[in-house]
Amino acid sequence: MIKTPGLAAALVLAATTASAQDAFVEFKALKPELAAKAAMAAMTHCRSEGYQVGVAVVDRFGTMQAFVRDRYAGAHVEETARRKAWTAASFRTDTMALGDLTAPGTMFSGIRDLSQPLALGGGVQIEHAGALVGGIGVSGAPSPELDDICARAGIAAIDEDMGL
DSSP states (O other), rough: OHHHHHHHHHHHHHHHHHHHHHTOOOOOOOOOOHHHHHHHHHHHHHHHHOOOOOOEEEEESSEEEEEEEEEEEOOOOOHHHHHHHHEEEHHTTTHHHHHHSSSSTTGGGGGGSSOOOOSSSSSEEEETTTTEEEEEEEEEESSHHHHHHHHHHHHTTTTTTTTO
């Protein structure tokens, strides 16, 4: 039993402070302006290569922050780009790699049975200092590999803004 009231109060305060600090998490997220800049840069890169695409940027939780669709891109690009970005953020891996990891007959093939993931190249996670801050998805280029290149161009356009 503690006989000093001051010591008892200090221990209670320390325990309360420690538990209050443990009750919260901190995370980084892209500002909407950077999400829009990445989306526009990815679309512009694709356009310069002759591709008409849609680009979605989601936050670290998969919620849409920005979407842009070039004038002749197909109607499907909105859903496809969003799902690629969501997949990259949710699974914390690019969708090109996820395509291989979830191929039929692999241990993770069941992921393809979920309603949201899209294991098709063009979705890339956006990271800052090792922390996930979002995802970008591109749809509409002639191949998933080209969608991936455009997505990475969008991220490269904001690297300096993120201090990389």
